[in-house]
Amino acid sequence: MTKSTDEILIQLQKKLNAFGFEPGLTNVGTVEQMGDGVVTVSGLSKVAMGEMVEFEDGSTGFAFNLDEDYVSVILLSTKTAITSGSQARKTGNFLSIGAAEAFLGRVVSPLGEPLDGKPGIKAAKMMPLERIAPGVVLRKSVNTPLFTGIKSIDSMIPIGRGQRELIIGDRSTGKTSIALDAIINQKVARGSRRKQVLCIYVAIGQKQGNVAQIVDKLGEKGALSYTIIVAAGASDGAALQYIAPFAGCAIAEYFLQKGQDVLIVYDDLTKHSFAYRQLSLVLKRPAGREAYPGDIFYLHSRLLERAVCLNEKNGGGSITALPIVETQAADVSAYIPTNIISITDGQIYLESDLFNAGIRPAINAGISVSRVGGAAQTPIMRKIAGPLRLDLAQYRELAAFAQFGSDLDKATQTRLDRGARITEVLKQTNYAPMRQAHQVAIIWAVTNGFLDDIAIDDVSRFEIEFIEYLENVEKKLIDKIDKEEKLTDEIAKDLEKEVIKFKKRFKI
Amino acid sequence: MQKKIKNLVLLSQTKGKLDGSKILTIAKTLGRKELALYYRMLYQKRHEEKVVVKTAIAAPGSLILRVRKIFAGQDIIFPKEPSLIAGLCVQFADFIFDASFQGYFSSIRKSYD
Structure with missing residues (x-):
């Protein structure tokens, strides 16, 4: 923030006129050694854990290890001129980040510094990075849907506002794409009465190029403004x-305190674990399983517990967390994945085999789960998606027999055909989230057998053209589906009528 | 090793102050690494024992008497530090009591950063 010279002079004059001498007592220490981003300081007997420490050259860090005679300080500045014997002083402040509405649309570092080349941002409030999660009394149960715009998720693995839903899978299986689709789908049309969900994307240990691509994509889809x-x-x-996810969460809490709904994506917590392990090993903390420190679970549990759905008395806002974890060779029983699975309220499991087979998003609906479930769905979606999971499960069971096509009985063949069409319908291109009404229409059509006579190769074209038809010709039905809470007989009849009408026009 | 050297530092004292002859005797028995750590701990201890009272001009007699009364029995030095402009700055153990103009102007400056 820059102030004009005149302003500064006026304020200086005021301060000098009201000169009141108050001597300060500061706790200081001496730098003993420095290396690997950690400074060992002797003295600093009154420093607290996580307290900011300032060095002579202006560099800052935070106290991370309090030993009997030494304090280990993690440096936050990369360029330092700290030498052995120089002084360090405690600041009395804890690690915090400035937050403000002006942060929306910006790319910042975990210290709040802009990274997008635009001017600095004036913070409205300093938010502490470490904070105790809201207690039980302040919360309410998750009952408002957070629409991701992805058919497989909104129908079978619904996410609610205030939930923690893990996205887990091997590299290049579309984890980040799902998170970005969820962000893009939060765009609220002008004039809509829907409450805008603000989004925070935390990129941990990623290539700068990847982050730049994500920024471009969000900008292109008009999602960067929120x-x-x-x-x-x-x-x-x-x-x-290490501090990046906490910084993101602190900014989310700023908006939560204003009663707003926030979606936060941590991409990814595997790299976060690596960073924490590195810090702990450099600090010579005892290494446990896979060389992780003993409190690696607590690291993620205290972060994810801050995702909350507050009751109306406490503002009614929410923070929905989508942590991402990368597995190696589909091993979900590894240390970090199992830790985070046990913390979160469900997981979306992505498989490389499905991805390579062209099923994208490569979600394995069989082992993916949302522990909030139907409570986070609208009644209409809950009714329509009911048979979907069962049909898919039956299809998977019978898929092994698909190679014996001609030897199957009619019922089995029907199930296989239905399952194949459902699988086709659930495919979706990335960065193209779908409105709930469209999802309801197409899922209703496929689960009620209206696509059974459409060739599998034509299913995706049918879907696109059907949705276009509904939007252009029968917009009233779409609006009705949006407004109605339940699947009424009237809506079902209208849908049936429109599907049959459309099928006559559909050119195979 | 740290605990051992810490105990040796305690043994190096007589009536709460470091004793040169004891230090020499102990130093002769230590290996290279232990000696480095022993030296570092002695330096720290010495630093803790000393009280440094910096003033912008030569410390007046009344101030010296007052400080000696407060820190009775400790080594006190009174170096001149013109950059303080006025006032004084007292350093003892790991505390700094800054009652100087320089400190006051630094705090005003920080409020604008």
Whole structure:
């Protein structure tokens, strides 16, 4: 923030006129050694855990290890001129980040510094990075849907506002794409009465190029205006990568306190674990399983517990968390994945085999789960999606027999055909989230057998053209589906009528 | 090793102050690494024992008497530090009591950063 010279002079004059001398007592220490981003300081007997420490050259860090004679300080500045014997002083402040509405549309570091080349941002409020999660009394149960715009998720693995839903899978299975689709789908049309869900995307240990691509994509889809990107890249050092998700969460809590709904994506917590492990090993903390420190579970549990749905008395806002975890060779029983699975309220499991087979998003609906379930769905979607999971489960069971096509009885063949068409319908291109009414229409059509006589190769074209038809010709039905809470007989009849009418026009 | 050297530092004292002859005797028995750590701990201890009272001009007699009364029995030095402009700055153990103009102007400046 820059102030004009005149302003500064006026304020200085005021201060000098009201000169009141108050001597300060500061706790200081001496730098003993420095290396790997950690400074060992002797003295600082009154420093608290996580307290900011300032060095002579202006560099800052935070106290991370309090030993009997030494304090280990994690450096936040990358360029430092700290030498052995120089002084360090405690600041009395804890690690915090400035937050403001002006952060929306910006890319910032975990310290709140802009990374997008635009001017600095004036913070409206300083939010502490570490904070105790809201207690039980302040919360209410999750009952408002957070629409991702992805058919498989909104129908079978619904996410509610205030939920923590893990996205887990191997590399290049579409985890980030799902998160970005969820962000893009939060766009509220002008004039709509829907409450805008603000989004925060935390990039941890990612390539700068990837972050730039994400920023471009969100900008292209008009999602950047309600999104904040907190980035700690691969070259930023373990300290910044460690605090990045907490910084994102602190900004989310600023908006939560104003009664707003926030969606926060942590991409990804595997790299976050690596950064924390690196810091802990450098600090010579005892190493446990896979060389992770003993409190690796607590690291993620305290972060994810801050995702909350507050009751009306406490503002009614929510923070929905979508943590992402990368597995190696589909091993979900590894240390970090199992930790985070046990913390979150469900997981969306992505498989490389499905991805390579062209099923994208590559969600394995069989083992994916949302522990909030139907409570986070509208009644109409809940009714329509009911048979979907069962049909898919039956299809999977019978799929092994598909190679014996001609030897199957009619009922089995019907199930296989239905399952194949449902699988086709659930495919979706990325960055193209779908409105709930459209999802309801097409899922209703496929689960009621109206696509059974459409060739599998034509299903996706049918879907596109059917939705176009409904939008252009029968918009009233779409609006009715949006407004109605339940699947009424009238809506069902109208849908049936329109599907049959459309099928006559549909050219195979 | 740290605990051992810490105990040796305690043994190096006589009536709460570091004793040179004891230090030499102990130093002769230590290996290279232990000696480095022993030296570092002694330096710290010495630093803790000393009280440094910096003033912009030569410390007046009344101030010296007052400080000696407060820190009775400790080594006190009174170096001149013109950059303080006025006032004084007292450093003892890991605390700094800054009652100087320089400190006051630094705090005003920080409020604008």
